Amino acid sequence: MSETEKTPSSSAAKSAALLPEPVFTEGPWVLLPHRAWPTEMWASPWKLPRYRRGAMMLAGLLLLGTGAALLIGEIAPWADMLHARLMLAMATFGLPPPAVMCVWGALQIALLIGIFILAPVVIVWWERKISAHIQSRFGPMRTGGFHGWLQTAADGLKLLLKENITPQHADSWVHRLAPAVALVPALVAFAPVSFGQELSAADIDIGTLYIFAMTGVSVLGIMMAGWASANKYSLLGGLRSAAQLVSYELPRTFAVVPVLMFAGSLNLSQIVAAQQGYWGEGYGFALLPRWFIFYPVVGQLSFIIFLIASIAETNRTPFDIPEAESELVSGFHTEYSGIKFSLFFMAEYGAMLLSCLLMASFFLGGGSAPLPFLRFIPSWAWFLSKAVVLVFCFLWFRWTFPRMRVDRLMDFCWKFLLPWSFANIAFAGLYLLL
Amino acid sequence: MNTAPAPSRSELKTDQLFVNLGPQHPSTHGVLRVGLTIEGEIIVKAEPDIGYLHRGIEKLCETRSYGQCIVLSDRLDYCSAMTNNLAFCLAAEKLLGVHAPQRADALRVAMCELQRIASHLILLGTYGIDIGAFTPFLYAFREREMVMDLFEMVSGARLTYNYIRIGGVRADVDAQWVARTREFLEYFKPRLDEYDTLLSYNPIFIDRTRGVGVISAEKAADYGLSGPNLRASGPAYDARRAEPHCGYEKYPFDVITAESGDCWDRYHCRVREMRQSVRILEAVLDGLPGGEILAKVPKIVKPAPGESYAHVEGARGDLGVYLVSDGGPNPFRAHVRAPSFLNLSILQEIFLGQRMADAIAILGSLDIVLGEVDR
Amino acid sequence: MNDSNYFKTIWTASVNTLKGLYVTWRYLFKPAITVQYPEEKLAPYPAFRGTLLFDAKTCIACGLCAKACPSECITLESRKDGAGKRVPKPEWYALDLGKCNYCGLCEEACPTKPRSVWHSLDYEVAFSERSEMLRCWKSDTPFLGEIWDPKAKKLKKPKTHLQVQSVPARRMP
Numbered sequence: 007m008s009e010t011e012k013t014p015s016s017s018a019a020k021s022a023a024l025l026p027e028p029v030f031t032e033g034p035w036v037l038l039p040h041r042a043w044p045t046e047m048w049a050s051p052w053k054l055p056r057y058r059r060g061a062m063m064l065a066g067l068l069l070l071g072t073g074a075a076l077l078i079g080e081i082a083p084w085a086d087m088l089h090a091r092l093m094l095a096m097a098t099f100g101l102p103p104p105a106v107m108c109v110w111g112a113l114q115i116a117l118l119i120g121i122f123i124l125a126p127v128v129i130v131w132w133e134r135k136i137s138a139h140i141q142s143r144f145g146p147m148r149t150g151g152f153h154g155w156l157q158t159a160a161d162g163l164k165l166l167l168k169e170n171i172t173p174q175h176a177d178s179w180v181h182r183l184a185p186a187v188a189l190v191p192a193l194v195a196f197a198p199v200s201f202g203q204e205l206s207a208a209d210i211d212i213g214t215l216y217i218f219a220m221t222g223v224s225v226l227g228i229m230m231a232g233w234a235s236a237n238k239y240s241l242l243g244g245l246r247s248a249a250q251l252v253s254y255e256l257p258r259t260f261a262v263v264p265v266l267m268f269a270g271s272l273n274l275s276q277i278v279a280a281q282q283g284y285w286g287e288g289y290g291f292a293l294l295p296r297w298f299i300f301y302p303v304v305g306q307l308s309f310i311i312f313l314i315a316s317i318a319e320t321n322r323t324p325f326d327i328p329e330a331e332s333e334l335v336s337g338f339h340t341e342y343s344g345i346k347f348s349l350f351f352m353a354e355y356g357a358m359l360l361s362c363l364l365m366a367s368f369f370l371g372g373g374s375a376p377l378p379f380l381r382f383i384p385s386w387a388w389f390l391s392k393a394v395v396l397v398f399c400f401l402w403f404r405w406t407f408p409r410m411r412v413d414r415l416m417d418f419c420w421k422f423l424l425p426w427s428f429a430n431i432a433f434a435g436l437y438l439l440l
Numbered sequence: 441m442n443t444a445p446a447p448s449r450s451e452l453k454t455d456q457l458f459v460n461l462g463p464q465h466p467s468t469h470g471v472l473r474v475g476l477t478i479e480g481e482i483i484v485k486a487e488p489d490i491g492y493l494h495r496g497i498e499k500l501c502e503t504r505s506y507g508q509c510i511v512l513s514d515r516l517d518y519c520s521a522m523t524n525n526l527a528f529c530l531a532a533e534k535l536l537g538v539h540a541p542q543r544a545d546a547l548r549v550a551m552c553e554l555q556r557i558a559s560h561l562i563l564l565g566t567y568g569i570d571i572g573a574f575t576p577f578l579y580a581f582r583e584r585e586m587v588m589d590l591f592e593m594v595s596g597a598r599l600t601y602n603y604i605r606i607g608g609v610r611a612d613v614d615a616q617w618v619a620r621t622r623e624f625l626e627y628f629k630p631r632l633d634e635y636d637t638l639l640s641y642n643p644i645f646i647d648r649t650r651g652v653g654v655i656s657a658e659k660a661a662d663y664g665l666s667g668p669n670l671r672a673s674g675p676a677y678d679a680r681r682a683e684p685h686c687g688y689e690k691y692p693f694d695v696i697t698a699e700s701g702d703c704w705d706r707y708h709c710r711v712r713e714m715r716q717s718v719r720i721l722e723a724v725l726d727g728l729p730g731g732e733i734l735a736k737v738p739k740i741v742k743p744a745p746g747e748s749y750a751h752v753e754g755a756r757g758d759l760g761v762y763l764v765s766d767g768g769p770n771p772f773r774a775h776v777r778a779p780s781f782l783n784l785s786i787l788q789e790i791f792l793g794q795r796m797a798d799a800i801a802i803l804g805s806l807d808i809v810l811g812e813v814d815r
Numbered sequence: 816m817n818d819s820n821y822f823k824t825i826w827t828a829s830v831n832t833l834k835g836l837y838v839t840w841r842y843l844f845k846p847a848i849t850v851q852y853p854e855e856k857l858a859p860y861p862a863f864r865g866t867l868l869f870d871a872k873t874c875i876a877c878g879l880c881a882k883a884c885p886s887e888c889i890t891l892e893s894r895k896d897g898a899g900k901r902v903p904k905p906e907w908y909a910l911d912l913g914k915c916n917y918c919g920l921c922e923e924a925c926p927t928k929p930r931s932v933w934h935s936l937d938y939e940v941a942f943s944e945r946s947e948m949l950r951c952w953k954s955d956t957p958f959l960g961e962i963w964d965p966k967a968k969k970l971k972k973p974k975t976h977l978q979v980q981s982v983p984a985r986r987m988p
Contacts, residue, residue, distance in 0.1 A: 038850065039858045043586055045627045047846050057846045140839045141578035143849045238457075323572060324644050406638070406839045407832075408645050409572025411797050508885035511918040575839060582848060589860070596864040596934070602918045611862065638838045643828035 044142070075387035114207045122193050126355035127158045129397060136398065137405045168344035173236045176341070181234035185342070185349035188227025192356045195220035199363050200275045200372060201386045213274040214266065217364065218259055221319070224353060225251045228338055231350070235341035244338035246327065246412055251319060253419045258315035260427035261308045264434030265298050265368045278372030297371040304437055307430045309369045311423055313399070316361035318419070320354055322400060324407040325415055362396035363389075370396075456484065461799065463492050469566060470810025474787065474803070478796060486791035486799075488784055493814040501774035506532050506606060506741040509771060513761075514600035516776060517812040519562050522548075522555035522591075523754040525604035528774075530685060530750035531761040532606045535743035543731040544608030545686040550724045551591075551603065552686075552752070553717040554621075557628070558587040559755035560710040560717075563807045567707055568639055570804040571648050576639045583631060586624050593617055606741060608734035618725055625718055632715055640708055649703035653790055653802035656701060663789075664782040667757025668709040669806055673701030679753035691723045703805040710807070742769050756780050756807055778812040856939070864917045864934035867910055868958045869950075874931035875903035880921035888914035889921060889932075894954070904954060912940065913948035940973075947973070 051057045089110060096106045131146065134157065138145030146154025172181050198213030200206035210216060225248050232244015266272060269280040285300075286293035299305045318325040342350060366372060370392045373385025380388075410418065461474040471492035477485035497516060501509045513528040514521040526548055533540065540548070565580035588598040594613050595603035603610050639645055655665070657674040670677060678695040680688040693716040698705035743765045751760035757779025764773040783806050791799055850857055859865065876893030888911040894902045910932075922933050942948050950960035951970060961970035 035854050035856055037856050037858050041589060041857060041860070042848075043589070043623070043627075044582060044845075044848050045623055047848060051846045054846055136843070137574075139843050139847060141575055142582055142842060142845065142847050143578065144847050144851070147851060326572075402836065402839065405575050406835050407573060408568065408639070408642065408648065410644050411648055411795075413795075414647055504885050508883075508920065511885045511916060511920065579842075592863055593860045594862065596860075596862040596919060597917060600916070600918075602920075634838050637831070637834045639835075641831045642835050643831055 072383065072387075075383055078384070111207075118196050118207055119193065122196060122356050122359075123352070125359045126352045127162070129355050129359065129401075130158045130161075131155060132397075133401045133404075136401045140402075140405050162348060165343075165348040166345055170344045170346065171341070173341050175236035176234045177236075178234075180230050181341075182346075184227050184230035184234055185346045185353070186227070187230055188224045189349050189353040189356070191220040191223040191227075192353050192360060195360055196356075196363075198274050199360070200278055200367060201389055206275060209273065209275050212272045214262060214272045214277075217274075217360075218255070218262075221357065221360070222252075222255060224357070227353070231342065232338040235338070237341055240338055240340050243340070247321065247338055250321075250325065250327070250412075250415060250419075253416060254315045254318035254325075254423075257311050257419060257423035257427045258319060260424070260431060261311035261315065262368060263427075263431050264304050264308050267431075267434050267438060268298060268301070274367055274372075278367055278374070281371035282374050284378060295371055295374055295376055297369060297374070299369040301437065304430060304434045305369065307426065307433070309365070311427050311430065312365060312368070313396075315419075315423060316358075316365070317400065317403060318415070320358045320361060320400075322358065323404040324410045326404075326409060327412050327415065358400055359393070359397065362393040362400065365396050366392035455479075459796075461803075463489075469804070469808055470813075472784075472808070472810055472813070474791075474799075476791070476796070476799070481795050481797075483791045483794055483796060483799060486788050488787050490781075490784070490810070490813050493810045495815065497815045498774055498776065501771050503770060505769045506743075506771065509774065510605065511600070511602050513776075514602060515811060516778070516815060517754065517756060517759070517780070517809050518599060519809050519811075520555050520559040520755040521600050522551045522604060523752055523759055525601065526552055526686070527750055527752045527754070527759045527761040527776075528763075529604050529606050530752065531748045531763045532741065532743070534748035534750055535746060535763055535765050536606070536737065536741065538607050538735050538737055540608045540686070540735055541732045542687070542729045543612075544733045544735070546724050546728050547609050547613065547733065548604055548686045549688060549691065550621075550721060550728075551594075551601075551609075553720045553724070554587055554590060556717045556755045557714050558584050560714050561587075563707070563710055563804075564635060564639070567804045567807075570800050571645055573639060573642070573645065576635060579631070579635070579638075583628060586627070590617065590621055590624060593620070605734065607737035608732065610734075612733050618728070621721065621725060625721060629715075629718060632711065632718075635711060640704075640711060646704060649707065649801055649805070651700075652703045652798045653794065653805060654700060654702045655786065655790060659786070659789070660701065663786040665757065665786060666779050666782070667754070668696070668706055668713060669757065669783050671696060672698045672705040672709045674699060679751055679758050683751070685750070685752060690727075691720045693717075693720050703801050706805040706807075740769055742767060751777065754779060756809065756812065757783060759812075776812070776815060778815065780806075780808040780810075780812040784808050784813055859936045859938060861936075863936050863938075864919045864922075866912065866935055866937040866940045867915060867921070867932060867950075868935045868937075869908055869910065869952050869960060870929075870931050870958060871905055871908065871952050871954050871956060873927045873929060874905045874908065875927060876901075876905040877903070877926060879924040879926060880932050883920040883924035884915075885918060885920065886914040886916050888912075905952070906954070908952040910950045910952075910960065911948060912950055913942075913945070 047054060092109060093106050096109070131154070135145040135153065146157035148154055149160045150156025172178050195217045197208040198206060198210050198216055200209070228244055228251065229248045232241045232248070235241065235244070265277060269277040271277065271280075281295070281297050283296045284294065285296060294300050297305070299309045366389055373389045375381045375383065375385075375388055456477050456479050459476045459478055461472075461476055463471040463473040473489040473492070475485075475487040475489060476483050495515070497512050500512055504512065510525055510528055513524040516524045529540075561580040561584045565577035568574070568576035568580075591601055591603075592598050594611055594617055595601040596611075655669070655673050660670045660673040661675065665673075666677070666679075674697060676695045676697045679685075680693075681695055696709045696712045696716060698709055745765055745767045747762065747764045749760060749762045751758050753759075758777070759779055760777035762773075762775040762777065763771050766772040787803070787806075790802055794802065874891075876891060878891065878893075881887075881889040881891060889909070891908040892906045894904045894906040896902050917934065919934055922930060925932050946965050947962045949963060950973070951963055952960050956970075959973055962973055963969075964971050
C-alpha cells in the first residue's frame with residue numbers, strides 16, 4: 007500500500023491537474039513524509055512504536071530465557087535417569103560398563119561440539135546487532151524474518167559454496183591442515199570447563215594447565231597459515247600474529263596464578279567450588295558472594311589482566327592488527343576462502359567463548375548465584391549468563407576502541423601487563439599470609 | 441639503489457621492497473597511489489602518484505558560461521562544495537565589479553560554515569576508521585545527514601548544491617530553516633564533547649597519533665600547506681582573518697592553532713574548528729539582515745577582459761580561483777588553487793623514516809580529497 | 816622513573832577508556848535512526864532536485880533549457896505548420912537522463928508559467944539498459960515521457976520510476 011500526501015491548499019484543484027499520473031514501483035511500501043531527526047526521536051523515544059516493540063521483545067526474550075532455564079533445570083535429574091537406563095540397555099546387550107562410558111562420553115562430546123559450532127553462529131549475529139545499535143542503526147533485519155536471525159547461517163552457506171582456492175606455490179598439505187590445527191585445540195580445550203555443578207565433560211585434576219596448553223597449540227595453526235600462503239605479506243602478518251599470541255599468553259597465565267593460589271588446585275570444578283558461599287554469612291546476612299573478583303586488589307587486578315590478555319589472544323580490537331583490513335600488511339588468512347576461512351573464523355569465536363567461560367569460572371564463581379535467594383535458577387544458567395555478559399564486553403570493546411600499533415601492542419604486553427601480573431602474584435602471596 | 445655502507449657485524453643487509461599504497465585501498469581517501477620503497481618497516485622513499493580522478497574541469501570551464509561553471513566547481517572538492525562555489529563566484533564578481541547584498545553575504549557565510557562542519561565530520565569519521573575505531577564514522581555521518589537535510593531544504597541537493605551564484609545566492613531561507621538550523625546546533629554541541637571522549641582522548645588513539653608525522657612550521661610554510669594542516673604546526677594564518685570576505689570580520693571566532701604539528705594536533709584542530717563554526721553560525725543566525733539575495737547581474741555574464749583571483753578558507757585550506765576573461769560569455773582560463781594538491785606534496789618528505797603503520801595515520805590526518813587534487 | 820606520573824597516566828588512561836565505553840553504552844539504548852529502505856521510503860523536501868519531468872502542452876519550444884544545460888542533455892525541435900513556419904510547440908523533446916547532473920539550470924531558464932521542464936521529487940529512477948536513459952516526448956506524451964526501445968523500434972512507458980507526490984510537482988516562480 008502506498009500513502010501519499012496531497013496539499014490541502016486552495017490551489018489543490020489546479021495542482022491536481024498539473025500532477026503527473028502515478029507510476030509506482032512494485033511491492034508494499036510506505037512513504038515517510040516527515041524526515042524525523044535524531045533530536046525528535048531521542049527526545050521522546052518511548053513515543054516511537056518501533057522502540058516500544060523492541061523493548062518489549064527484549065524483555066520477553068529475557069523472561070523466556072529464565073523460564074527455559076527453570077524448565078530445563080526441572081528436567082535435569084532426567085539426565086541421571088537417562089544414564090541409568092543407558093547402562094541397563096547396554097547390559098541387556100551384553101556390553102561391559104566401559105562401553106557405556108564410551109557412549110556416554112560420545113554424547114557429551116557431541117554436545118560440546120554442538121555448543122562449539124552454535125556459539126559462533128549466535129555470537130556473530132549478536133555482534134552484528136550490538137554493533138548496529140551502538141551505531142544507531144539496525145543490523146540484520148531480513149534473513150529469516152525476525153531481525154535476521156538466519157543471517158549467520160546464510161553467510162556460512164555462502165562461504166561453504168565458495169571455491170576452495172589453494173595458491174599454486176603454497177605447500178598444499180600445510181595449507182590444508184592449518185585451519186584444522188587452529189580449530190581443533192580450541193575445541194578440545196572446552197573439555198574441562200565446568201558448566202555447573204558436576205556438569206563438565208572431563209573433570210581432570212590439571213584442568214587449567216590442559217586448557218592453556220591447548221590454546222597454545224592453536225598458535226601453530228596460525229603460523230602454518232602464514233607460511234603456507236606463499237605470500238610475503240601473509241607470512242609477515244602470520245608471524246606478527248603468532249608473536250602477539252605467544253606474548254600475551256604469559257600475562258594471561260600469570261594472572262590466573264593468584265586464583266590457583268587461593269583455590270589450591272588446578273581442577274576447574276575445585277576452583278568453582280572454592281568460590282561458593284557468601285561473605286557475611288556468619289553474621290546472618292549475605293553481603294557479597296565469595297567470587298575471586300571481589301578479593302581486594304588481587305581479584306580485580308587479575309581479572310583486568312586476564313580480560314585484556316584474552317582480548318589480545320583472540321585477536322579482537324584493540325589488538326586485531328593481524329585482521330585489520332585498512333593496514334597495509336595483510337593478515338594470515340588472506341589466501342583462505344570458503345570453508346577454510348570459516349574454520350579460522352569459528353576458531354576465533356570459539357576461543358572467545360572459551361575465554362569468557364574461563365573468566366566466569368575463575369573470577370565470577372562459575373555457577374554460583376550472586377545472592378542466596380536467587381539459587382532457584384540452575385547453576386548452568388548462571389554460568390552461561392555470566393559468560394554472555396563477558397561476551398558482550400568483548401563485543402562492546404571492539405566497537406568502541408581503535409586499534410593499537412604492533413610495536414605498542416608488544417610494549418604493552420611485556421612492559422606493562424607482565425610486570426603487573428608478577429606484582430599481582432606478590433600481592434596474592436601477601437594476602438594469603440595475612 | 442643500495443647505497444648502504446659495508447655492513448658491520450651488527451647490521452643485517454635488508455632488501456628494499458617496493459609497495460603500492462593504493463589506488464584501491466580502504467583507507468586512502470580517494471584514488472591516490474603512493475609508491476613506497478620500504479626497508480624492513482621503515483619507508484625510505486615515497487612517490488605520490490595522482491591523476492586517477494582527473495576530469496579536465498579547468499578545461500571544461502573554458503567551454504561553459506560562468507553560470508554553468510559553478511556547476512562544475514561543485515564537483516571539485518565534493519566534500520566541501522559550498523566553499524568551491526563561493527571561491528568561483530567571488531572571482532567572477534571581482535571581474536564584474538559586483539558585490540553581493542548583505543543578506544546574501546550572511547547566507548553565504550552560514551552555508552560555508554555548515555559545509556565546514558560537514559567536511560570536518562567526514563575527516564573525523566574516516567580518520568577513526570583508518571585508526572581502527574569504526575563507531576565514530578557512523579556518528580559523524582549521522583550528524584552529516586542533518587546538515588545535508590538543511591542543505592536540501594534550501595538548495596535542493598545534498599552534495600552538489602549549485603547554490604551560491606554570481607551576485608548572491610540562489611534561494612532565500614525562511615524562518616523554518618533558521619529554526620531547524622538552531623535545532624541542529626543545539627543537538628550538535630554536546631556531540632563534539634562526545635567525539636572528544638570517544639576518540640580524541642582515547643589513550644589508544646593518542647598513542648597512535650601523538651608524535652607521529654610531525655611537520656615543523658617552517659616546513660609547512662615551505663611546502664605551501666594551508667588550513668588546519670598549517671595551523672596545527674603553529675602559524676595562525678586563516679584566510680577568513682587575513683583577507684575577510686563576505687563579511688567575516690563581523691563574526692566572532694578564534695583561529696585554532698596548535699604547537700607540535702603531529703597527527704593528533706591536525707585532527708584536533710579540525711574538531712575545535714567545528715566548535716568555532718558553530719559560534720559563527722549562531723552569530724549569523726542571530727543577526728541575519730533582511731534584503732535581497734541576488735544583486736543585479738546580467739543574464740548572460742560577460743565580464744570585461746581582465747583577470748581576478750579570489751581565495752576563501754575552505755575546509756581543507758586556502759582555496760583559490762583564478763579567472764581570466766577575454767570579454768566573452770565563457771572564461772578564457774580558470775585555474776583552481778587546490779589546497780589538497782599542495783598539502784599532498786609534503787608526503788614525499790613526511791613519509792621518510794616513518795613506519796608503514798604510521799603512513800596511513802599521516803595520510804589520513806592531511807585530509808585530502810582527490811577531486812581537488814586531480815580536478 | 817617518575818612514580819607519580821606513572822600512576823597518573825594509568826589513572827587518566829583508564830578513566831578516559833571508561834568514559835568512551837559509557838558513550839557507546841548510552842547509544843545502545845537510543846532508537847536507531849535508519850529507515851528500512853524498500854518498505855519505507857523517505858520523501859524529499861519540496862526544494863529537492865530530482866528527476867526531470869516535461870510537459871509538452873505548456874512548452875513553447877524556445878530552446879532556453881537546451882542552451883542553459885551544462886551537460887547538453889536536452890534536444891528538441893519545434894513544430895512547423897503547413898507553410899513551414901515555426902510554431903511555439905515542440906515537435907519532439909528528448910532528455911538524456913544519463914547526462915543530467917541535476918543542477919536545475921534548465922528549470923530556472925524555462926520562461927513559461929508553470930514551467931515546462933522541472934525537477935520533480937522523484938529519486939528512484941533505475942535503468943537496465945543505456946537506451947532507457949533517453950526519455951522522449953511528443954506533443955501528447957504524459958509527463959514521465961517514453962523510452963525508445965531499439966529492438967522493438969517503438970516507444971514504451973518507463974517501468975521503474977517512483978513518483979513522490981507530497982507537494983505540487985512544479986515550482987512556481
